[in-house]
Amino acid sequence: MTFNAIESYTKAYASFNTSSFPLENALIQSNRTCTLSESWEWIFSFQPIYMWIVFVLGFIENMFVLIVFLLHKKRCTVAEIYLGNLAAADFLLVCGLPFWAIYISNKFHWPFGSFLCVFINGLIQLNLYGSIYFLMMVSIDRYLALVKTMSFGRMRTGRCAKLNCLLIWIFAVVSSMPKTIFRRIRYFPEFNVTACVIDPPSPSWNVASGLLLTLVGFLIPVTVISYCSFHIINVLRNNSMQEFKEINKEKKASKK
Template sequence: MNLQPTSVPYLSTTAFNGDQNHTNGTDCPQQYDWEWLHTGQPVYILIITVVGIVFNVFVLGVFCFHKKACTVAEIYLSNLAAADLILVACLPFWAVYISNGFNWPFGLFMCKVVNLGIKVNSYSSIYFLVLVSIDRYVALVHTMSHARMRRPKYAKLGCLLMWGFGLLLSVPTIIFRRVKYFPEYGVNACFLDYPNVTAGLFFDGILIVFSFIIPILFISFCTIKIIQALKIQAIERFNAQNTERKATNLMLAVLLAFLICWVPFHMVTALDVLLRADILGGCHLESVLDICNQISTYLAFFNSVLNPILYVIVGKNFRKKACELFQHWKIRKNPNYESSRSSNLSATLKTSV
């Protein structure tokens, strides 16, 4: 199973993963009407694209153009916003692909690039959350002993390594993505052409392990320690820095949103791997997983829109930065504003004297 919508309405996901000898058309009859799903997909994708681009550009604008340098946590969150922006920028191609009857009109190069952007997001975004969790863990649990680790230059280096790691894990997308005409379905499909079923199972297993299991273990450990530290501070009536608490609340909110949006996708992916490994079986299960794949994939995409909303709702420091930035732009746009304000102040002082 892929992170991208790769199935046609009447073709099993396994066919576009390289196992072209086993499809719904040969082994299992089509049990569900896909029309309702694929009619709404392009509209949903375009909405996600527009809202996601506007929101994530707004977040990056606040972080990049504010006069104060970003904190370590903000460096991680800005990179997360950049990853989300790359994802939503790739989605319009899939909207056209689906509305075009699953005919890929953009050529082999764009087939690889678009899917590479989506795949890099799937790997990098979770590891930016890992970095945020580690930062909150160090800030609240090891406040003094590891303070040296919480420096912007180390945060930037960590983000660079995570981008590189995400790109490295996405290499199979560059190698195995193909555009091929399927005469039995009448479509030019952009699909993952693995050499055999074993290769497909292996790379899907890597996706589950490296983009979910391992990072979730890190995040869970850090989150448990953070919550314990906050409880101890509350019992001892120890007031941690307000900034650290606000950043921690935002991190927990972003993490919860990630779990809600991504856990269904990884569960469906795991079940699909078991299905293709012949550990599970049945036409009904295969058909249900095909539909669940589509739904869970687009729920995962929604996370890229939800993150910037959480910055505004939960992130008090972010809202403060945004207001300060807008105020600064207002003053620059109206240069007479400050002078008139000073004149009014001077007149008031003279009158009062």
């Protein structure tokens, strides 16, 4: 996101400073540049405020959820284990939002050094993959509980859930590595800013990274969640219809 934004800003700046086009084209280009500048000023002004609000609300709410789970006297259920790890992943995300809020308000000047450039963006990528797969595991758990109660009931144990969470954290770390290891502090003299950007080794890397995100971060979890939700809805609907028929039978029997 940051790299593309700065690249767009660079192109607009270069186009605006080109003197080889006619007057009519120059006026059009000037209007476009003004619109672009106004858009960026809006981002610099309002997006940090939005991030600070999300940080405050997310920090309080996720911290509350984590404290509740940690102080839980009874053994957590399978669903609670997944939801607790989901809250932990979201908590990591909101902890990185203040850095990005300051970064954007500084007009993409990163003042926190190379380590935090890599670390903070690594947390964001970690949340991206971790949260969606914890949600997927919640859907799978509900599917096993309602649809495959007899077949896979033994799989719904706390030990199995904790193992699944460990595997998801490892998977999230591995999946977030491509966009984390290529994070760099890069100086842009045309804007006099030192930005935290992704510096890919080749153009094909962007394509591969986009495909990985689309497949692993979207298509697979959404397909699994949709499949589980569809069958859960069918089971609940059939159960409701069966209960409705039994109630009607009881009413008819009582009238006789």
